[in-house]
Amino acid sequence: MSEKIRFDDRVVVITGAGAGLGRSHALDFASRGAKVVVNDLGGGIHGEGQGSEAADLVVAEITAAGGEAVANYDSVENGEAIIRTALDNFDRVDVVVNNAGILRDSSFAKMTDEDWDLIYRVHALGAYKITKAAWPVMQQQGYGRIVNTTSAAGIYGNFGQANYSFVKRGLIGFTNTLALEGAKKGITANTIAPVAGSRLTETILPEEVLKVLKPELVTPLVVRLCAQQNEESGALFEVGAGWVAKLRWERTRGALFDPNAELTAEAVDAAWDQIGDFTDAEHPASVGDAFKVVYANLGIKF
Numbered sequence: 479m480s481e482k483i484r485f486d487d488r489v490v491v492i493t494g495a496g497a498g499l500g501r502s503h504a505l506d507f508a509s510r511g512a513k514v515v516v517n518d519l520g521g522g523i524h525g526e527g528q529g530s531e532a533a534d535l536v537v538a539e540i541t542a543a544g545g546e547a548v549a550n551y552d553s554v555e556n557g558e559a560i561i562r563t564a565l566d567n568f569d570r571v572d573v574v575v576n577n578a579g580i581l582r583d584s585s586f587a588k589m590t591d592e593d594w595d596l597i598y599r600v601h602a603l604g605a606y607k608i609t610k611a612a613w614p615v616m617q618q619q620g621y622g623r624i625v626n627t628t629s630a631a632g633i634y635g636n637f638g639q640a641n642y643s644f645v646k647r648g649l650i651g652f653t654n655t656l657a658l659e660g661a662k663k664g665i666t667a668n669t670i671a672p673v674a675g676s677r678l679t680e681t682i683l684p685e686e687v688l689k690v691l692k693p694e695l696v697t698p699l700v701v702r703l704c705a706q707q708n709e710e711s712g713a714l715f716e717v718g719a720g721w722v723a724k725l726r727w728e729r730t731r732g733a734l735f736d737p738n739a740e741l742t743a744e745a746v747d748a749a750w751d752q753i754g755d756f757t758d759a760e761h762p763a764s765v766g767d768a769f770k771v772v773y774a775n776l777g778i779k780f
């Protein structure tokens with residue numbers, strides 16, 4: 479797939495497209511002929527307030543460059559309304575990039591129910607609502623491209639981000655299931671874990687790093703994953719600073735015990751080194767792969 483990637487007659491919905499990564503995605507898609515729904519609630523980084531300016535400015539930028547875009551100011555929690563904006567204006571939905579995000583960081587000991595719920599509502603419920611509204615449209619078209627935005631915190635965990643890591647990890651499982659369920663209908667779904675200078679990271683990263691960590695270094699992967707020619711699905715990538723890498727699970731060969739005999743904690747402890755030994759590690763890529771060893775140990779053909 480090395481020809482020019484174009485989105486003529488394609489309708490692209492990007493959430494949180496009024497700033498940072500979403501804005502960069504919106505501008506790139508529009509420059510490639512897409513009709514873009516620029517969704518942004520226009521609030522603060524902790525989920526406070528709202529406004530139309532953020533989305534309007536990006537729509538104005540796209541229009542000034544000769545592109546086509548429409549603004550939507552709903553919270554992603556109202557995903558149906560965002561997809562309705564796409565259908566009312568452009569009749570289709572070909573691409574959904576779930577990107578909107580906020581932070582409510584605090585140590586788990588100090589985290590409030592509100593911190594937990596708000597992060598859940600924006601990142602998890604929001605991605606669900608939009609995808610749920612777009613899904614029947616994509617199924618009917620026999621075509622769709624979905625990119626969900628996770629975070630290194632979701633993959634690895636991060637101090638002070640129990641709420642955020644919970645939902646960001648959830649998005650990976652969500653996306654992988656969408657990839658399986660969408661395959662027969664021409665729908666691909668992938669997850670990216672970006673790193674970029676934005677208002678979400680401006681208080682965390684040093685200024686000289688922020689300056690060079692441009693969102694424009696993340697967007698090309700998103701565009702590539704949403705191309706008509708894209709066949710990648712159910713994959714997870716880390717991306718930023720001019721680096722793009724794919725991740726996979728790695729599993730030790732593990733220790734096998736007789737399933738018909740009593741298994742004790744002491745026996746598990748005695749095999750601890752073997753359980754954690756990554757020599758000749760496996761790379762299961764599906765539940766089927768994951769369960770093969772289970773069935774084999776039971777002596778049942780899988």
Ligand SMILES: NC(=O)c1ccc[n+]([C@@H]2O[C@H](COP(=O)([O-])OP(=O)(O)OC[C@H]3O[C@@H](n4cnc5c(N)ncnc54)[C@H](O)[C@@H]3O)[C@@H](O)[C@H]2O)c1
Nearest residue numbers: 494497498499519520521553554577578579629673674676
């Ligand atoms: N910047 C990074 O290094 C980084 C790292 C990991 C993950 N991410 C993820 O990337 C995504 C984009 O983040 P960013 O860094 O560009 O931040 P950003 O704050 O610059 O942009 C996020 C946008 O989402 C909008 N938004 C927030 N809540 C919304 C809601 N309920 N409905 C609609 N829009 C809403 C905001 O108004 C904002 O314009 C987020 O999901 C974030 O968690 C970013």
